[in-house]
Amino acid sequence: MPSVNTSTADDGVREWWKEAVVYQVYPRSFYDSDGDGVGDLPGITAKVDYLDDLGVDVVWLCPVYESPNADNGYDISDYRAIMDEFGTMADWRALLDALHERDMRLLMDLVVNHTSDEHEWFQKSRRREEGYEEYYYWRNGDPDEPPNNWGSFMGGSAWSYDETRGQWYLHLFDEKQPDLNWRNPDVRADVASLVEWWLEKGIDGFRLDAINYISKPEGLPDGDPGRSPVGVEQFSHGPHIHEYLRELYERTFADYDVMTVAEMNDTSVELAREYLGESGDGLDMICHFEHMGVDTGPGGRWDPEGWGDWSLPEFKEIVSRWQRDLGEDGWNAQYLGNHDQPRIVSRFGDDQEYHAESAKLLATFLLTSRGTPFVYQGEEIGMSNAEFDSLADLDDPQTIGAIEDLLDAGAIDGYEDVREFVNYVSRDHARTPMQWDDTEHAGFTDGDPWFAVNDDYTEVNVADATADEDSIWHHYRRLVALRHDRDVLVYGVYELLCPDHEQLFAYTRTLDESRVLVVLNWSDESTSFESDDVDVVDPSVLISNYEDASTRDVRRTYRPYEAVVVDL
Incomplete structure (x- = not known):
């Protein structure tokens, strides 16, 4: 018998963000307008009609803020400036206007668990300037002995020693991404101020990056050595997170008709309900990761043992639990891929014999499920995983850090030992340039691309897909239109x-x-x-x-x- 919800209709209220289809753009890899090999804001604006033809309602723009690019823009040095490689604030405004003219909306990335170490807040904090001493997590200790055993998502310790201040600082991600100290009310006020600044510019919401890590426990106790990264059970969903998020909501989001999407790893359905709606912290939807772990090894994502094996019944159980059990105020960000995941047709489908059929099946699942569907750039044409023959072919610091950890631990002798694993799991697969046509560099740039184009671009590209009525692209377009036409699918x-x-x-x-x-x-x-x-x-x-x-x-x-x- 099926698992039955006895209701005959969803009791939740109608919202524009529930009815929307979101398209995620990774700017560096989308379209290069000036031939420098890097995608940019004018390039996205040039392709707005393409997105409009697909039928999507919201564009989620990965970070375009000023950044030294230690983690491809998720290390922000100035929240109120645009990275030179991407263009200017005027270019950003042109994109926003182009979207709004077509009744499309813009979702920005809010990255406030951490900043870049080049942000002025960190520079002032490391110099102990008045008012900034406690903007980050600083701890005393032997320069050779980190304050606790927490590990970084990028590999190695979550602590780095700063010679200028003479103390350790915490970074759950790259060493150039120090964690903000949300216990400090001045930090929370500054975050609210920058959120308000962007909302006043007319954006339509935020995706809140790694937001479940903003509250750390008192004393920063050691974590379970069996978890990956070590300490994740300590710094995920910390003791004051609801206080912080509710405060941010009441200061900012509550006054605007916007969409908020909380990216939260290590989140159960029960935990998710506490964050959503007016009865929770005011957030609109959760981007959870439970279904992303269905094919991982026993040690997590970066365990090369057991990756790739998964069963459909287990996947269905996870998906169905989230579909059913979020409750009246609950809502999902429904996705299979994004900038942090390998390509969906290679991971969950068959990118060889049944490439088109399986890519269309994945689209059908995504666009007929309960929750707001998120389509990542290139999924609509069936882009697949690339081949990385050597460590030098990689760009992603998380993948490289994981390999270095395995080498340091003696678990592998070299890259060849994990080559097949990396070619299944690496985040770099999602970051190869968008394949627009079968010309050199897939029509992405007239210059040398910042990252190599996937070799299959002559067969998989937008020009061929849009010209073929039976293509994956047209299947996505018809599904988007069907979802818009049928309330039952929402x-x-x-x-x-x-x-x-x-x-x-x-x-x-x-x-x-x-x-x-x-x-x-x-x-x-x-x-x-x-x-x-x-x-x-x-x-x-x-x-x-x-x-x-x-x-x-x-x-x-x-x-x-x-x-x-x-x-x-």
Whole structure:
């Protein structure tokens, strides 16, 4: 029997951000307008009509603030300035205006767990200037002995010794990304001020990066050596996080009709409910990671043992729990890929024999699930993982740090020992340049690209995809239009069918008298769908990824990676 929600409709109120489809842009890799090999703001503006044609409603722009680029822009040195490589504030305004002219909205990244070590706050803090002494986490100690055993997400210790101040400082990420001390009310006031500054410029919301790490426990106790990174159970969802987030909401977001998306690793459904809506901390939706761990090794993402093995029933259980159990105020940021994940068709589909079919299946799942769907650039044409033959081919500090940790621990002798693993998991896969056409450098730039283009660009590119009515791109476009046309795909109650089936992911969405069935054969072998909960002999197929699906009974054999959405 399916897992049943006894309601006939979602009790949550209508909101524009629930009905939106979000497209994530990684600026450095999207489109280069000036030939310097780096994507930029004018390049994004030049492609706004492309996004409008796809039908998306919101563009999430990864950081374009001033940054020394230790972590590709997530190390911010000035929140109120634009990085020179990306353009100027006037270029940013032109992008915002172009989006708003087309009834599209702009979501910015809010990165306030940490800053760059080149930010003036850190520079003043390391010099112990009055008012800035406690803007970051500083600790005394032997220069050879970190204050605790916490590890960094980038590998190595979460502590670095600063010779200028003569103390250790905390950085959960790169050593050039020191953590802000949110216990300091002046820090919280400064963060609220910069949020207000951007909201007054007319943006439509923020994605809150790594926001569940902003509260650290008193005394910064050692963490469990068995966790990765060490200490994550200490600094994730800390003791004052609800106080801090609610304060930020009341100071800023509460006064605007904007969208807030909280990126929160190590978050359960129960924890998520505490952050959402007026009954929680005022946030609109959670970007959780539980389904992103379905194919990890026992030691987590950077454990090379066991990566890539996953079962559909386990994936369905995770997805369905989040679909059902967030409650009346709960809402998901529904995604399979982003700038921190490998390409979805390589990870969850088949990027070889069933490339188009599986990419369309993934799109069908994404755009018929409960929650606001997030499409990452290139997914709409089926971009796949690249091949990194050596450590020198990599750019991502997190991937490089993980490899260095394995080398230091003696777990591997060299890159060749983890080459296959890296070519499955690295964040660099998502950061290869967007493939616009089959000309040199995939039409991304007239210069030398900052990062190598994937070799498959002559077969996988926007020009070919938009010209082919049966392409992955057109399937995304039709799904976006269908979602906009059918409230049941936004607000409908989710019910899982066949929870233990090893190949089929099937579910219904129900809103009042409307009911839609989604059947996905998430495998490369044919399989049969039988369910007592649906009995439709002459289905009205709304969309499918096989041309003749409209003539077939829903209770039948489904072909490899076949995806069908049926009006019941």
